[in-house]
Amino acid sequence: MVKLYDSGVYLVHGTELVEDGPQAAAVLQNKYGQTATREEAAKNTMAYGILKDHNTSGNMEKLQVKFDKLTSHDITFVGIIQTARASGLEKFPVPYVLTNCHNSLCAVGGTINEDDHMFGLTCAKKYGGVYVPPHQAVIHQYAREMLSGGGKMILGSDSHTRYGALGTMAMGEGGPELVKQLLNKTYDINMPGVVAVYLTGTPDKGVGPQDVALAIIGEVFGNGYVNNKVMEFVGPGVDQLSVDFRIGIDVMTTETTCLSSIWKTDEKVKEYYDIHGRVEEYKELNPGAVTYYDGCVYVDLSQVKPMIAMPFHPSNTYTIEELNANLMDILEECEKKALVSLDGAVDFKLRDKVRNGKLYVDQGIIAGCAGGGFENICDAADIVRGRSIGADEFTLSVYPASTPIYMELVRNGCIADLMETGAIVKTAFCGPCFGAGDTPCNNGFSIRHTTRNFPNREGSKLQSGQISSVALMDARSIAATAANQGYLTAATDLDVEYRGPKYHFDKTIYQNRIFDSHGVADPSVEIKFGPNIKDWPAMSALPENMVLKVVSEIHDPVTTTDELIPSGETSSYRSNPLGLAEFTLSRKDPAYVGRAKEVQKAQKAIEAGTCPLDVLEELKPVFQAIHTQYPEVGEGNVGIGSTIFAVKPGDGSAREQAASCQKVLGGWANIANEYATKRYRSNLINWGMLPFLIEKGDLPFKNGDYLFIPGIREVIEQKKGQLKAYVVSGGLKEFELKLGELTDDERSIILKGCLINYYRG
Structure with missing residues (x-):
């Protein structure tokens, strides 16, 4: 399913792998008629070319990067802009998009969430930015639809800033790194290593992008194989995947602790840009004739099975088949691991979720930048169509990642199919991913196509004696579980005809609601400060x-x-x-x-x-x-x-x-x-x-x-x-x-x- 190479590799013509070693040069020459030193071939990665185009230092070992665009959401942009204002900000020097997809509910703390939104809107006007109102789109879906571009670089203040499947190198960093860009400074790093993710084969019907992502995360997180490196997706298997499928894998690369990601691009990516009215942003990207990588993650897509990441980390992975076959043993092992994660603060149990030899879950969620994509939800609707999720504890909630996606799902009937089963369809919101929505009951167990399942990230509070937990799964297997009214089921266990409807992007939704300054600042605008918005306290210099x-x-x-x-x-x-x-x-x-x-x-x-x-x-x-x-x-x-x-x-x-x-x-x-x-x-x-x-x-x-x-x-x-x-x-x-x-x-x-x-x- 997934294999890690012990050494670097050469990729020849984008399809053939040659493992580095004493015989590598001879193999390249004799079999492929190619010659290249490791140093020369390392410059042929897509990542190297993009970083070179954005590096201002003149030294490719010590990079000083300037990004093309920036993006933040409503739990980061206030602090970023306040820091930049305190440091002399006069105008956003590059397009900066302020989305509002985290504190969207305005349900906690009185006016403070909407006050932040008004702060963002007035700052977009004053400094020349873009403001996306609450419930319009989650940050990363808007960036895919409206910001991405082939060969471009985007910096975001959210860790899942990943648009590599669209040919965009994107990085998620803390707010001060965006402040530097707003002040015309640079992002300074050593040239990162680049690891090939070589895809081959075709996924089985019912296997989704989260399954592939979890299979990779399970292999590379614990050993740090791609830590702070760039993951470069290549190989013939890329061609077998839709763009939505690629995006679903790509967004989860954050959970490997890599620095960024980039994929080779093709006509499918060009069509994606064309559908979104931005075909001019497409750029064909491919590695060179001979390209050297510092390592290789080899993925046979045809061998990937429906996966589940058990509490409390995306790397705690099993196939659903393996979990069901060894249910009590694996659940007991998860309980033991939880003793470390939870410091014994509460009595955490999973084995009591077993009913008649099957694992019963309390909740299913398909949401956010990972799960809320068009194809994920269409396939989920196909699985549950004509069924009932039941009237017991199990619930199913679906959050399309943007209003244009929501609208298309309404038009093609998928929303009706979902709602008829008893599922609830909600607006674009990141809440289920970080504990601001759909917190399960105490001792509840939730399966989610979101990005993370860390302790208490679903919203429970250890300090109040509460504990619930999340397992990560693909939307298709979540839907299959819903079709079985809460009993854990792999999508491959059901015989489903997937319709695969075509996506049509409706740009008028954004034109009617999103404020876009088109880069024009208006210094006369007064920023709206709610009473909760405070300046940073004074901080002392480093003492002797x-x-x-x-x-x-x-x-x-x-x-x-x-x-x-x-x-x-x-x-x-x-x-x-x-x-x-x-x-x-x-x-x-x-x-x-x-x-x-x-x-x-x-x-x-x-x-x-x-x-x-x-x-x-x-x-x-x-x-x-x-x-x-x-x-x-x-x-x-x-x-x-x-x-x-x-x-x-x-x-x-x-x-x-x-x-x-x-x-x-x-x-x-x-x-x-x-x-x-x-x-x-x-x-x-x-x-x-x-x-x-x-x-x-x-x-x-x-x-x-x-x-x-x-x-x-x-x-x-x-x-x-x-x-x-x-x-x-x-x-x-x-x-x-x-x-x-x-x-x-x-x-x-x-x-x-x-x-x-x-x-x-």
């Missing part, structure tokens, strides 16, 4: 020396951004840095906020010119110990703050608030064995936080310990990669920290204290 208290210690194998700052109802406070910060780690370590704020009193005393020891008594023995070796440390040359330790933090969402909330509460650093994603590490840096690394093994400190880092400012200024630190406990116990590679700009941002300070000068 640093005292940190460890206020949370997390030993899960991976810590998601959902655990660092929960999604769901907290999203309504994203425009209020202080208000949102109160939710930091609330589901993982509820005591964190109180501990961090207690330490922050000391730093605030320093900033006010008073003695920190007077407001935090426990610091007195800490400084006594420090002064035994560093008597000069004291007034004017020390900062006091907090840090957390996590094994591998930052998997999942691009949300900058996972870092900024820690900073707002006085956080100066994270300490980790490694960082799950480039974007989380960048978020830390852009908020002036130090991304420390420590070797795996027994920690020299524990939660509640104070750490002393002498000369930290000098370490950053002199570009040192490692530094000495001390655990302060009756004396000073030395240990080593590392920083990893930092660009000159990143060092300057850290020294200034955050990106806002950096641009203010």
